[in-house]
Amino acid sequence: MGPMTTLESLYVEPEAPAGPEAWPALRFSDVFKIFRSGGAGEASVETVALRGLELEVARGELVAVLGPSGCGKSTFLNLAAGLDEPSAGDVSAFGASLTRLDEAELAAYRARKTAVIFQSDNLWPGLTAQENVETMLRLAAVKDAGTAATEALAAFGLADRRRHRVAALSGGEQQRVAMAGAAARRADLVLADEPTGELDAANEALVLEALGELRASYGATVVVVSHSPRVADFVDRVIELRDGRVVA
Numbered sequence: 006m007g008p009m010t011t012l013e014s015l016y017v018e019p020e021a022p023a024g025p026e027a028w029p030a031l032r033f034s035d036v037f038k039i040f041r042s043g044g045a046g047e048a049s050v051e052t053v054a055l056r057g058l059e060l061e062v063a064r065g066e067l068v069a070v071l072g073p074s075g076c077g078k079s080t081f082l083n084l085a086a087g088l089d090e091p092s093a094g095d096v097s098a099f100g101a102s103l104t105r106l107d108e109a110e111l112a113a114y115r116a117r118k119t120a121v122i123f124q125s126d127n128l129w130p131g132l133t134a135q136e137n138v139e140t141m142l143r144l145a146a147v148k149d150a151g152t153a154a155t156e157a158l159a160a161f162g163l164a165d166r167r168r169h170r171v172a173a174l175s176g177g178e179q180q181r182v183a184m185a186g187a188a189a190r191r192a193d194l195v196l197a198d199e200p201t202g203e204l205d206a207a208n209e210a211l212v213l214e215a216l217g218e219l220r221a222s223y224g225a226t227v228v229v230v231s232h233s234p235r236v237a238d239f240v241d242r243v244i245e246l247r248d249g250r251v252v253a
């Protein structure tokens with residue numbers, strides 16, 4: 006304690022409970038994620054992917070979570086997306102603890118609130134770009150899904166790729182389909198897992214600018230997970246992850 010400490014300075018005025026507007030988009034409180042694999046007893050292998058992770062992302066923030074391979078980035082993102090559960094600790098989004106939601110509420114959280122932009126695997130490869138975005142919009146109960154999907158795909162430079170099956174699109178085009186889907190349903194929380202992992206610097210910049218556009222156009226909160234330090238130039242704040250916890 007410094008020399009200026011007085012009893013008075015330690016007293017904190019009790020505040021009225023903050024309303025929904027003040028709740029952060031994401032809050033991880035002492036989150037652990039332990040993966041167990043292999044047989045029972047001595048043969049089983051335990052991996053502690055997150056060890057006491059604490060972090061908060063404010064609404065409307067554009068944040069990068071950076072760290073080396075294996076530090077827990079994808080695990081973090083899966084928990085934030087409601088695709089997996091913590092072993093211990095709490096994950097809250099927009100004031101709601103995800104572990105306390107029932108299956109229907111969690112499904113609504115995934116379909117309406119969040120958009121996940123993975124390197125792959127979050128689209129329906131056999132459907133066209135148009136059908137993919139339309140399906141996302143229907144799941145989110147958006148009206149006029151067809152028109153909204155067409156407009157969003159055009160806005161992301163995919164007007165002439167609309168009728169192509171997603172499996173036939175490049176990785177960058179697939180990401181833009183996912184971003185068009187996020188924009189069309191105005192997903193509050195956009196989570197991108199290494200969206201620039203396989204891109205050169207110029208294309209990396211295009212993807213990061215497109216994510217920035219999501220924030221600019223309707224105030225999305227955007228979290229980009231990456232091992233690329235260049236991502237830092239495009240975000241408000243960098244959270245450094247090492248060994249399952251925040252270091253800076």
Ligand code: ADP
Pocket residue numbers: 040041042052053054072073074075076077078079080081
């Ligand atoms: P990153 O995305 O930063 O590369 P991950 O979150 O994918 O890291 O993985 C963190 C650690 O957890 C790694 O050691 C990884 O091998 C392990 N891990 C991730 N998913 C699983 C799983 N389903 N089963 C077992 N171990 C896992």
Ligand code: MG
Pocket residue numbers: 078079080198
């Ligand atoms: Mg990963």
